[in-house]
Amino acid sequence: xxxxxxxxxxxxxxxxxxxxxxxxxxxxxxxxxxxxxPLDNELDLTNLSPQQSGLLIxxxxxxxxARADAIIANMTPFRGTxxxxxxxxxxxxxxxxxxxxxxxxxxxxxxxARNLAELPATRRLEEGHAVDADGMQLEDFGxxxxxxxxxxxxxxxxxxxxxxxxxxxxxLLGFERCLQQARAFFAR
Amino acid sequence: xxxxxxxxxxxxxxxxxxxxxxxxxxxxxxxxxxxxxPLDNELDLTNLSPQQSGLLIxxxxxxxxARADAIIANMTPFRGTxxxxxxxxxxxxxxxxxxxxxxxxxxxxxxxARNLAELPATRRLEEGHAVDADGMQLEDFGxxxxxxxxxxxxxxxxxxxxxxxxxxxxxLLGFERCLQQARAFFAR
Numbered sequence: 475x476x477x478x479x480x481x482x483x484x485x486x487x488x489x490x491x492x493x494x495x496x497x498x499x500x501x502x503x504x505x506x507x508x509x510x511x512p513l514d515n516e517l518d519l520t521n522l523s524p525q526q527s528g529l530l531i532x533x534x535x536x537x538x539x540a541r542a543d544a545i546i547a548n549m550t551p552f553r554g555t556x557x558x559x560x561x562x563x564x565x566x567x568x569x570x571x572x573x574x575x576x577x578x579x580x581x582x583x584x585x586x587a588r589n590l591a592e593l594p595a596t597r598r599l600e601e602g603h604a605v606d607a608d609g610m611q612l613e614d615f616g617x618x619x620x621x622x623x624x625x626x627x628x629x630x631x632x633x634x635x636x637x638x639x640x641x642x643x644x645x646l647l648g649f650e651r652c653l654q655q656a657r658a659f660f661a662r
Numbered sequence: 663x664x665x666x667x668x669x670x671x672x673x674x675x676x677x678x679x680x681x682x683x684x685x686x687x688x689x690x691x692x693x694x695x696x697x698x699x700p701l702d703n704e705l706d707l708t709n710l711s712p713q714q715s716g717l718l719i720x721x722x723x724x725x726x727x728a729r730a731d732a733i734i735a736n737m738t739p740f741r742g743t744x745x746x747x748x749x750x751x752x753x754x755x756x757x758x759x760x761x762x763x764x765x766x767x768x769x770x771x772x773x774x775a776r777n778l779a780e781l782p783a784t785r786r787l788e789e790g791h792a793v794d795a796d797g798m799q800l801e802d803f804g805x806x807x808x809x810x811x812x813x814x815x816x817x818x819x820x821x822x823x824x825x826x827x828x829x830x831x832x833x834l835l836g837f838e839r840c841l842q843q844a845r846a847f848f849a850r
Contacts, residue, residue, distance in 0.1 A: 487798040525812075528803030532813025536757075553781060553794065554742030560808040562747040563754040569724075570758020593741060606741065610675040610831070615716030620748040624713075625720025643798070 477660055479653075480510045480539050482565065483548025484558035485643050494644045501646060505653040510538050539567055544659070546652045549579040549619060549631065550643055555588045557619050565626050576655050578632035578648030579618060580641075586614045629655035665848055667841075668698045668727050670753065671736025672746040673831050682832045689834060693841040698726050727755055732847070734840045737767040737807060737819065738831055743776045745807050753814050764843050766820035766836030767806060768829075774802045817843035 479502055485494045495511040502509035515534040519527045539545065545568040552558035557579070565575050581588065586604065590596050595607035604612040617624040618631045632652055636645040667690055673682045683699040690697035703722040707715040727733065733756040740746035745767070753763050769776065774792065778784050783795035792800040805812040806819045820840055824833040 484798070487800075489793075489797050489799075524802065524804040528801070528805050528809040529813050532809045535810065536813065553744070556741070556747040558808070559744040559747055559750040560810040562750040563808070563810040563814065566751040566754025566756075567758040568754075570755040570760075572758075589741075605677075608831075609677050610672070611677075612675075613716070614712065616712040617716050620746070620751070621716040621720045622723060622748040622751040625717050625724065626751065643796075 476508045477506070477544070477656075478510050478542045479507045479656060480542035480545045480564070480568065481512075481548075482545055482561045483643070484550070484552040484561060485548060486512050488643060490644070494646075497644075497646060498649060501650055501653060505657050507653065507656065510542055512538065514538070535564070536567065539564060539573075540571060542568070542573065544568070544574045544576065544656055546649065546656065547575065547577040548643070548649070549577045549623065551579070551581050551588065551619075552643075555585070555592050557623060562620075562623060565623060569626050574628040574656070574659055575626045576629055576652040576659075577623070577627050578634070578652050580634060580636040580643070580645050580648060582633045582635045585617055585619050586612055589613075628659060664696050665694070665732070665844075666696045666698050666730045667844060668730035668733040668752070668756065669700075669736075670733055670749045671831070672738070672740040672749060673736060674700050676831060678832070682834075685832075685834060686837060689838055689841060693845050695841065695844065698730055700726065702726070723752070724755065727752060727761075728759065730756070730761065732756070732762045732764065732844055734837060734844065735763065735765040736831070736837070737765045737811065739767070739769050739776065739807075740831075743773070743780050745811060750808075750811060753811060757814050762816040762844070762847055763814045764817055764840040764847075765811070765815050766822070766840050768822060768824040768831070768833050768836060770821045770823045773805055773807050774800055777801075816847060 499509035549557040589612045598604045632648040634648050636642050687697035735753050737745040777800045786792045820836040822836050824830050
């Protein structure tokens with residue numbers, strides 16, 4: 475019986491998204507899985523408005539996650555200090571459907587350290603906790619990202635700095651470790 | 663029978679989070695709902711490590727969403743051009759559990775316009791679409807945020823610029839419109 479794994483992550487926005495998807499799917503097959511990538515959906519968008527197109531892509535991705543047995547999410551910080559929001563949403567969706575979630579990030583810093591390093595005008599208050607420029611608290615739980623994301627996974631989030639900086643979103647060593655986690659999960 | 667609504671949003675990080683929570687819960691009662699706010703969970707975190715504390719908060723929030731009949735999410739862009747990732751995750755979780763999702767944003771710009779205005783070094787390619795500094799595509803579907811979030815809602819996302827800029831995360835006019843959407847939804 476085929477075990478399908480939905481491949482969530484911001485690499486859909488890369489110029490070579492299909493190439494990265496094919497690499498991920500080849501790795502899935504090495505581990506005995508079938509990888510489902512968002513761009514696999516062949517949708518006919520002719521005669522649709524931009525909004526209708528976007529919403530059709532969304533519902534097709536949701537249907538793909540419903541068909542999957544698990545999800546592996548690329549949580550590498552995207553356009554800021556947290557994971558891509560589409561990826562975060564899909565982690566939640568899979569979890570709400572009772573499917574195991576595995577995740578990796580090509581950034582090995584903890585969330586607080588990353589926020590302190592990258593957000594403008596952060597500061598520590600006298601009480602000890604740190605806040606951003608708007609005075610909004612920075613999470614300090616020794617976790618990888620927002621606590622809801624750390625709480626979602628069925629095995630520890632794999633973190634590893636990319637070997638080449640320009641492969642921040644396409645480096646797949648962490649992804650392969652997630653495949654190993656998934657193999658152990660489904661062997662139980 | 664009480665209808666419970668989970669109140670998701672980055673206002674948990676505000677210095678006056680409890681005050682905003684109380685305002686939201688009072689508005690919920692005006693519309694006949696009971697509001698569930700993440701900080702309502704009274705958790706005993708003594709003797710727990712930071713990581714254990716964070717994960718206990720996460721699982722308590724998940725249990726609260728499981729108990730809720732719907733979710734209203736504050737999608738106001740947070741530390742970047744998208745919604746808070748914890749909020750995005752919770753929208754997905756609720757949706758995966760089959761619960762209706764309502765959402766508002768105190769930013770009335772569309773996603774592409776916001777990305778072009780706020781991300782560094784964006785540019786348009788000859789083919790027409792726009793990319794960020796890493797050459798990664800900017801979504802151009804005339805939607806409010808990442809298409810998965812726009813696809814999640816049971817009624818149109820309410821968008822409205824805040825009346826006072828310093829109330830970007832605490833202004834509740836959009837929230838009240840979501841309560842009206844929820845009332846119409848549950849009246850059906």
